[in-house]
Amino acid sequence: MNSLVLLILGAVLFIAAYATYGAYLAKQWGISPDRKTPAHELYDGVDYVPTNRFVLLGHHFASIAGAGPIAGPIQAAIFGWLPVYLWIVIGSIFVGGVHDFGSLLASIRHKGKSIGEIIEANIGKTGKKLFNIFAWLTLILVVGAFTSITADAFAATPAAGTASVLFILIAIIFGEFVYRRNANLAVSTIVGVAVIFISIWIGFKYPFLQFSKETWQYILLVYVFFASVLPVWLLLQPRDYLNSFILYAMLIGGALGIIIMRPMLQLQAFKGFTVVTKAGPQYLFPILFVTVACGAISGFHSLVGSGTTAKQIDSEKDTQFVGYGAMLIEGLLAIVSLISVAYVAKAEGAPAVIFANGVSEFMSSFGIPREFGKVFITLAFSAFALTSLDTATRLARYIFQEYFESETGKTSWIADKYVATAITVVISYMLVTYGYQKIWPIFGSSNQLLAALALLALTAWFVKTGKNPTFTLVPMIWMFAVTLSATLLLMRNFYVAKNYLLVFLAVALFILAIILIIVTYNTLTNKKTGKNTNIKM
Numbered sequence: 001m002n003s004l005v006l007l008i009l010g011a012v013l014f015i016a017a018y019a020t021y022g023a024y025l026a027k028q029w030g031i032s033p034d035r036k037t038p039a040h041e042l043y044d045g046v047d048y049v050p051t052n053r054f055v056l057l058g059h060h061f062a063s064i065a066g067a068g069p070i071a072g073p074i075q076a077a078i079f080g081w082l083p084v085y086l087w088i089v090i091g092s093i094f095v096g097g098v099h100d101f102g103s104l105l106a107s108i109r110h111k112g113k114s115i116g117e118i119i120e121a122n123i124g125k126t127g128k129k130l131f132n133i134f135a136w137l138t139l140i141l142v143v144g145a146f147t148s149i150t151a152d153a154f155a156a157t158p159a160a161g162t163a164s165v166l167f168i169l170i171a172i173i174f175g176e177f178v179y180r181r182n183a184n185l186a187v188s189t190i191v192g193v194a195v196i197f198i199s200i201w202i203g204f205k206y207p208f209l210q211f212s213k214e215t216w217q218y219i220l221l222v223y224v225f226f227a228s229v230l231p232v233w234l235l236l237q238p239r240d241y242l243n244s245f246i247l248y249a250m251l252i253g254g255a256l257g258i259i260i261m262r263p264m265l266q267l268q269a270f271k272g273f274t275v276v277t278k279a280g281p282q283y284l285f286p287i288l289f290v291t292v293a294c295g296a297i298s299g300f301h302s303l304v305g306s307g308t309t310a311k312q313i314d315s316e317k318d319t320q321f322v323g324y325g326a327m328l329i330e331g332l333l334a335i336v337s338l339i340s341v342a343y344v345a346k347a348e349g350a351p352a353v354i355f356a357n358g359v360s361e362f363m364s365s366f367g368i369p370r371e372f373g374k375v376f377i378t379l380a381f382s383a384f385a386l387t388s389l390d391t392a393t394r395l396a397r398y399i400f401q402e403y404f405e406s407e408t409g410k411t412s413w414i415a416d417k418y419v420a421t422a423i424t425v426v427i428s429y430m431l432v433t434y435g436y437q438k439i440w441p442i443f444g445s446s447n448q449l450l451a452a453l454a455l456l457a458l459t460a461w462f463v464k465t466g467k468n469p470t471f472t473l474v475p476m477i478w479m480f481a482v483t484l485s486a487t488l489l490l491m492r493n494f495y496v497a498k499n500y501l502l503v504f505l506a507v508a509l510f511i512l513a514i515i516l517i518i519v520t521y522n523t524l525t526n527k528k529t530g531k532n533t534n535i536k537m
Helices: 003-028 053-065 068-079 081-109 115-122 125-156 158-179 185-205 213-229 236-261 284-295 299-307 318-342 351-366 370-403 417-432 436-464 470-496 500-529
Strands: 274-277 280-283
Touching (some): 003 318, 053 068, 053 318, 068 081, 068 274, 068 318, 081 115, 081 318, 081 470, 115 299, 115 436, 125 158, 125 417, 125 436, 213 370, 236 318, 284 436, 299 370, 299 436, 351 370, 370 417
Antiparallel strands (some): 274 280
């Protein structure tokens, strides 16, 4: 199979889906550019900030993408390229895109609050508390896993750590000039992107930040603390926006290389429903769908959309562009990732290494030196892992604060943003000591289960507001079938390996999800019969 066919077919299907299904969803959901968004209604200059749709697309895309659409498809390729490709395309259009678009819109209609707040409004306080506990645990796993991954990468490749620290400084300067000194966005972007690529060169030639893995862990945890509490315009938003151009360059470079080189896929199209690996037998259902993760759908996206992006939407008409559009772009990146591993029949090493080897090979077809290409792709991979890390910390802070908000709307000392962030960071560090290899399996399952719960919240909202819930109901049922099955398998595997801490986490997440399903069902059923469903917790 020629990889160019897969790339072009995927791009055509995604463009067509955006113009047809995405527009149809916008019409069905009543998107109105005349409705005032929370960014204007609740403007505070810190979290609620009206933002240019292209800047926000970059911020949102960089936040949701991270390393997920690269690592997921590459690891799932053990089943062959065909089932992975089909799930990326179908999942991005009908599951992930709907999930992201719906989560963003629902948050806008609920004053920019998180999915947990949306659940409270449509299911009840018990549902909100259950979801917030689940989401916070999942984000703690994200922070723990990505801190470990990023520290490993920075310790092994000082160029990546050096460039990433320079990125942070550039982002702060960019935010100051654009948002406080009213510098022209186009000019600032050109200068900012140019300086970023210069910093990559500096990191490559002069990697002056060389620390151990443990030292990088401490540095990263201090960084995410400040990223969580500083104004979004000063660090998080400009860093994600500028980093998105690196990801765009990587995506365009890989796609252009595939167009020029037209590599033939060496990987077998389908290897069977059960594949034996060093970790034991792997089953296509449900493991493939959980492993592809962000390449098709991710619960983390709903937290990003409802946690930070919804607070920055300038007009409701931008929700399709940012929410649905970003997921389709991510699907295209997942296809490039799949091609990079399918091009080499016996790909070995970590996903970042496989991806860097494949894409640098494609980029060499139009003159980019292969060794420089490998360094650039590795730097980009590390930079976006760090993006997911700081976004996850800020989201965990939001959810922690919401959970402890009082009935009067006032916050207690424990819900102070500095206290909430400190607790999140300290507990994350406790997980970091286990290493991402042990955290990743339970993170993958919980992340996809989180997506199912977000779809559950959206379905309840549509039922309550009298809209057709089919668009979220069908994907919700599918995702629950996949993720609950995967979580049960993990319980068994962890128990056999005598990893009882992870058994506990898997059981806790499974029980929380089941209870939330029951609470939602009872709420919607009793709503139809007029019974009171207010359950205190």
